[in-house]
Amino acid sequence: MTRSETLFEQAKHSIPGGVNSPVRAFRSVGGFPRFIARAQGAYMWDADGNRLIDYVGSWGPMVAGHAHPEVVAAVQAAAVDGLSYGAPTELEITMAERICAIMPSIEMVRMTSSGTEATMSAIRLARGFTGRNFLVKFEGGYHGHGDSLLVKAGSGALTFGQPSSPGVPAELAQYTLTLDYNNSTQVREVFAARGHEIACIIVEPVSGNMNCIPPLDGFLETLREVCDQSGAVLIFDEVMTGFRVALGGAQQVYGVKPDITTLGKIIGGGMPVGAFGGRRDIMEHLSPLGAVYQAGTLSGNPIAMTAGLKMLDIIARDDFYAELTSKTTYLLEGLQQAADAAGLPFITQQVGGMFGLFFTTESRIDTYAQVTQCNIQQFNRFFHGMLDRGVYLAPSAYEAGFVSNAHTQADLDETIAIAKDVFASL
Numbered sequence: 332m333t334r335s336e337t338l339f340e341q342a343k344h345s346i347p348g349g350v351n352s353p354v355r356a357f358r359s360v361g362g363f364p365r366f367i368a369r370a371q372g373a374y375m376w377d378a379d380g381n382r383l384i385d386y387v388g389s390w391g392p393m394v395a396g397h398a399h400p401e402v403v404a405a406v407q408a409a410a411v412d413g414l415s416y417g418a419p420t421e422l423e424i425t426m427a428e429r430i431c432a433i434m435p436s437i438e439m440v441r442m443t444s445s446g447t448e449a450t451m452s453a454i455r456l457a458r459g460f461t462g463r464n465f466l467v468k469f470e471g472g473y474h475g476h477g478d479s480l481l482v483k484a485g486s487g488a489l490t491f492g493q494p495s496s497p498g499v500p501a502e503l504a505q506y507t508l509t510l511d512y513n514n515s516t517q518v519r520e521v522f523a524a525r526g527h528e529i530a531c532i533i534v535e536p537v538s539g540n541m542n543c544i545p546p547l548d549g550f551l552e553t554l555r556e557v558c559d560q561s562g563a564v565l566i567f568d569e570v571m572t573g574f575r576v577a578l579g580g581a582q583q584v585y586g587v588k589p590d591i592t593t594l595g596k597i598i599g600g601g602m603p604v605g606a607f608g609g610r611r612d613i614m615e616h617l618s619p620l621g622a623v624y625q626a627g628t629l630s631g632n633p634i635a636m637t638a639g640l641k642m643l644d645i646i647a648r649d650d651f652y653a654e655l656t657s658k659t660t661y662l663l664e665g666l667q668q669a670a671d672a673a674g675l676p677f678i679t680q681q682v683g684g685m686f687g688l689f690f691t692t693e694s695r696i697d698t699y700a701q702v703t704q705c706n707i708q709q710f711n712r713f714f715h716g717m718l719d720r721g722v723y724l725a726p727s728a729y730e731a732g733f734v735s736n737a738h739t740q741a742d743l744d745e746t747i748a749i750a751k752d753v754f755a756s757l
């Protein structure tokens with residue numbers, strides 16, 4: 332057995348499924364997860380010493396590469412001043428002001444310790460603000476594991492066959508209305524019938540938890556319109572897309588302004604962080620100003636704020652996103668050519684530094700139903716072929732992939748050359 336296999340067996344005795352987050356267990360693709368010993372730039376090294384070119388990037392946060400020297404130095408310097416105070420700091424003001432400057436739809440923001448907390452808190456706030464109970468989400472959309480949001484959810488919830496988790500009371504789940512992503516007609520119909528009961532729509536503006544699916548023209552605009560007409564709150568869950576598809580997130584790319592935005596991943600520079608923010612008149616309903624309660628012992632943690640602020644410095648530099656986007660495009664064009672040469676039905680989709688790989692005869696994928704029709708077995712064989720040769724892709728056909736600016740031309744070329752071999756072997 333390899334060291335990773337041995338560790339996995341050991342882990343299963345004391346950690347449910349051997350992992351602290353289900354997708355890591357590789358159940359969707361089969362085999363055993365690689366236990367990671369260290370990471371630097373575009374690479375991770377597993378417990379057996381294998382170097383892996385990484386296109387997961389801790390599920391998004393590592394947009395500038397692993398262990399970026401500036402982030403590491405900032406964290407080391409901050410740590411000697413204390414790890415947590417449970418009292419306000421100037422760093423938190425700097426972080427809030429930076430977020431508000433980057434995303435003009437955000438007038439006030441509150442930090443949390445995870446994306447899940449951010450989305451849970453955002454929907455509670457929307458319910459408290461509107462006095463309504465129902466929320467709209469989209470099938471295959473994943474917004475963390477808050478009860479109201481674990482209904483027909485994406486990501487690991489989808490691949491483990493339990494998109495609607497046991498443990499979520501039916502009485503609560505009934506308030507979650509789940510519609511089809513990219514289906515504007517259905518959204519209009521539901522709002523025409525029940526708009527007065529709906530507190531909010533929560534949407535991944537680019538869907539990244541059922542592979543990578545950009546919004547169709549007019550879809551996000553329709554969400555904005557029905558919310559304006561009904562008084563519902565429009566929540567863009569940009570935990571994944573924020574600072575990933577562009578500095579200002581999907582709302583910058585598509586020019587649609589949400590009422591509330593949820594953030595996470597990149598904003599923590601690799602530390603556990605989330606945030607939610609938006610219109611001042613809504614945010615002022617939060618405790619201690621307003622009656623909607625929300626709190627966190629480690630919220631605004633000084634080390635996390637330091638890492639996140641350094642990350643914001645790095646990604647705000649000239650051409651960061653032009654470079655990230657062109658690297659991603661280069662990779663995907665290379666993969667497409669390699670698949671074409673092998674005669675395989677395969678397409679890719681991309682928004683900024685985020686991408687999707689689909690084994691399909693379709694020319695594009697716009698819906699959850701289409702994703703489920705893709706050749707998942709072929710993806711799984713591709714995944715293992717790449718992994719065996721040193722390329723680490725997301726271990727599921729229902730996850731997006733991520734490029735970082737630490738990926739060099741040589742890394743991308745190496746990945747494409749490996750993919751040529753693997754496609755030919757499928």
Ligand SMILES: Cc1ncc(COP(=O)(O)O)c(C=O)c1O
Binds near residue numbers: 450535539
């Ligand atoms: C779009 C989206 N929202 C929310 C979350 C939840 O974030 P976290 O895993 O930090 O709780 C995730 C990722 O897991 C996500 O991709």
Ligand SMILES: N[C@H](C=O)CCC(=O)O
Binds near residue numbers: 353539540571
């Ligand atoms: N798709 C999820 C995050 O975006 C995967 C991360 C996890 O659940 O561990």
